[in-house]
Amino acid sequence: xxxxxxxxxxVIVLILGSLLALRSTNSxxxxxxxxxxxxxxVPDRVPLVTGDEPIAEIFTRAGCAVCHxxxxxxxxxxxxxxxxxxxxxGPARLADPAxxxxxxxxxxxxxxxxxxxxxxxxxxxxAGTMPTWYGAKLSALALEKIASxxxxxxxxxxx
Ligand code: HEC
Numbered sequence: 001x002x003x004x005x006x007x008x009x010x011v012i013v014l015i016l017g018s019l020l021a022l023r024s025t026n027s028x029x030x031x032x033x034x035x036x037x038x039x040x041x042v043p044d045r046v047p048l049v050t051g052d053e054p055i056a057e058i059f060t061r062a063g064c065a066v067c068h069x070x071x072x073x074x075x076x077x078x079x080x081x082x083x084x085x086x087x088x089x090g091p092a093r094l095a096d097p098a099x100x101x102x103x104x105x106x107x108x109x110x111x112x113x114x115x116x117x118x119x120x121x122x123x124x125x126x127a128g129t130m131p132t133w134y135g136a137k138l139s140a141l142a143l144e145k146i147a148s149x150x151x152x153x154x155x156x157x158x159x
Contacts, residue, residue, distance in 0.1 A: 035063035038080065043133050051141030055149055058142055062134065071153045081130060082122050086110055087154035093120060110147040114138065 035041055041063045049062050056073045059065050065076035069083045082089065090106030093099055101119040103109035112119055117130035138146070 035061070035066055038066055041066060041131060043131075043137065046137055049138050049142040051139045051143075051145055053142075055145060058145060062138060062142075063131075064146075067130070070150070080126075082125055084150050085153050085155050086150040087152055088156075089122075090151060093122070096120075098123075106151040107147045110150050111143050114143060114146065 035046055046063055047061055049058055051058065053061060056076075059070055059073045059076055064070065064084075065073060065078060067078040067080035068076060069078060070076035071085070086106050086109070090109050093109055094103065094106070099120050101109065101112050101116075103112045113130075115135045117132060118127070121127040
């Protein structure tokens with residue numbers, strides 16, 4: 001191998017090496033621990049959810065799974081809030097005379113419920129319990145995916 005090629009080769013190897021080292025320290029320091037208890041649900045402990053994650057990870061990362069059961073999401077068996085069966089419950093909420101929100105579709109109702117949970121409190125469940133800071137943690141894409149997933153879940157079956 002000609003000598004003039006060796007120096008650039010060493011430089012490339014060094015750069016690759018430090019990139020790899022950077023990647024591994026990065027991922028170990030930012031890998032979020034999935035939120036597994038209501039006590040851990042403080043904004044500082046909940047990572048940003050970009051929406052690029054697999055759907056199950058969106059629900060577990062954000063901590064929804066701690067308080068809600070969600071069909072098809074492993075480990076989502078929380079009992080603090082209602083089971084998220086919006087395909088069935090969504091139309092009932094919109095038709096509820098006590099509903100004062102702005103949503104006209106189940107999709108928008110889900111987004112409203114996540115961003116502004118105080119707009120409508122599901123009867124039989126505690127007010128002021130669902131976190132109010134999800135607007136700062138969930139990207140628009142994550143919200144869209146959550147709404148699209150939940151509006152398809154019904155009492156009879158997860159479709
Ligand atoms: C600390 C517990 C808690 C967490 C975490 C939580 N919720 Fe809730 N959620 C509740 C409670 C309690 C209610 C019912 C009272 C109310 O309407 O505010 C509720 C209501 C809802 C509703 C309305 C359901 C219906 O049947 O009309 C939706 C939708 C919802 N949550 C979605 C989510 C999503 C998505 C996440 C995660 C991004 C999440 N929640 C995280 C406690 C929680």
